[in-house]
Structure formats: structure tokens, C-alpha cells
Amino acid sequence: EIVLTQSPATLSLSPGERATLSCRASQSVSTYLAWYQQKPGQAPRLLIYDASNRATGIPARFSGSGSGTDFTLTISSLEPEDFAVYYCQQRSNWPQTFGQGTKLEIK
Amino acid sequence: QLQLQESGPGLVKPSETLSLTCTVSGGSISSSSYYWGWIRQPPGKGLEWIGNIYYSGSTYYNPSLKSRVTISVDMSKNQFSLQLNSVTAADTAVYYCARDRRPFTETTLSEFDPWGQGSLVTVSS
Numbered sequence: 598e599i600v601l602t603q604s605p606a607t608l609s610l611s612p613g614e615r616a617t618l619s620c621r622a623s624q625s626v627s628t629y630l631a632w633y634q635q636k637p638g639q640a641p642r643l644l645i646y647d648a649s650n651r652a653t654g655i656p657a658r659f660s661g662s663g664s665g666t667d668f669t670l671t672i673s674s675l676e677p678e679d680f681a682v683y684y685c686q687q688r689s690n691w692p693q694t695f696g697q698g699t700k701l702e703i704k
Numbered sequence: 705q706l707q708l709q710e711s712g713p714g715l716v717k718p719s720e721t722l723s724l725t726c727t728v729s730g731g732s733i734s735s736s737s738y739y740w741g742w743i744r745q746p747p748g749k750g751l752e753w754i755g756n757i758y759y760s761g762s763t764y765y766n767p768s769l770k771s772r773v774t775i776s777v778d779m780s781k782n783q784f785s786l787q788l789n790s791v792t793a794a795d796t797a798v799y800y801c802a803r804d805r806r807p808f809t810e811t812t813l814s815e816f817d818p819w820g821q822g823s824l825v826t827v828s829s
Binding site: 598629631639640643689692696698 | 749750751752753764766767768800802805811812813814815816817819820821822
């Protein structure tokens with residue numbers, strides 16, 4: 598099973614700042630990596646698929662990059678509604694697995 | 705617009721069977737080429753894929769839960785269901801149903817979209 602390690606566990610930033618979240622895989626997942634956003638009491642929402650493609654309706658301030666074992670989710674300028682928990686997920690090997698999450702909190 | 709909604713008991717006793725149903729609206733389970741699945745999230749923790757099913761009955765299960773999980777489909781009700789037996793406190797979680805984002809004709813390894821709102825199941829005596 599592929600293990601995804603996200604860092605940092607918590608990221609404290611202010612609105613308007615740039616956020617950089619990391620996801621590292623225990624073995625190569627090529628570009629078969631997705632990112633989700635989860636707000637309290639809600640289901641996860643797909644943001645990015647195949648490492649760098651925004652899902653339908655996702656604002657352009659969200660971008661993803663990386664391949665192999667190292668991936669990054671960048672939020673260019675934080676809006677108040679972006680403070681949430683973010684998860685990465687791989688679909689390279691069965692079973693699909695998720696990272697443990699990064700909590701993005703208001704500083 | 706495709707919508708999924710979980711339903712079932714919120715409290716299950718240890719050693720008993722957890723049963724949840726996901727009702728799909730805005731589309732038919734049997735007319736699509738997608739797998740439909742379950743994902744869970746223990747309180748304050750990350751996400752774990754449980755398994756999924758195609759309307760024909762083909763299933764995939766996470767090896768970590770395979771011995772205790774059964775997923776089934778009822779096309780007449782446009783529903784699919786999860787049964788997890790011999791539960792313990794470690795099975796306490798929010799259980800989500802979700803559809804694979806990619807059709808099985810492309811791959812059986814997919815992202816998940818859309819999701820249901822989730823159903824909290826607590827295992828306690």
C-alpha cells in the first residue's frame with residue numbers, strides 16, 4: 598500500500614498570503630495524484646486531479662504540481678473560505694490511499 | 705445534478721453489523737459506467753477507502769477490511785449498501801458514499817466525485 602505523507606500538519610497564514618502544501622508518496626505514483634478540500638461538517642471536495650488539473654468550478658488561485666513522489670498544492674492568495682483541511686489521494690496503485698491531511702488555519 | 709445520500713443507524717453495538725445505504729438521485733446507477741463506493745473518516749483523522757461496486761455486482765474491497773465488508777447494489781431502488789461486521793470502537797467514523805470520477809472503461813483506480821454528506825456511526829454499548 599502506498600503511504601502519502603503530508604506536510605506541514607498545520608499551516609497558519611493570513612488572508613492574501615500564499616499557501617504551499619506538500620504531499621510525498623512512499624513510491625512513485627507518476628501524476629496520479631489528487632487534492633481535496635474539506636471544511637468542518639462537510640464531505641471532501643475535489644480540487645485537483647492528475648497532479649495539476651483543476652476540477653470543474655475550482656478557482657484559478659488553486660494549482661497543483663509535481664510528479665513521481667513529490668507534489669505541491671499552491672493557493673496563490675488565500676481567501677477567507679480557503680481555510681480548511683486539505684488531503685491528497687493517489688490512484689496509481691490499488692488500494693487508493695489518502696494522506697493524513699494538512700490543516701490550513703487563519704493566523 | 706447527481707446527488708448521493710447516506711442513511712442508516714447512528715449507533716451500533718460492538719461485535720454487531722454496521723449497515724448503511726446510499727441513495728442516488730439525479731442519475732441511474734445502472735445506466736452509467738462508474739463504480740460506486742464507500743469511504744470512511746474516524747473523528748479527527750484522515751480518509752480510508754473501504755470498497756466499491758459496479759451495478760453488475762463486481763466489487764473491490766480494501767484488503768485491510770475485506771474479511772468484514774460486503775457492498776451490494778439494489779438497482780430497483782437506485783441504492784447501494786455497506787455492511788461491516790464484527791465492529792469495534794475503531795470502526796467509529798463518518799461514512800461517506802461517493803462515485804468514482806472516472807468510468808471503469810478508463811480505469812478502476814479513480815478520484816471520487818461527487819460525495820454524499822456523510823453519516824456518523826458510533827460503535828458503543
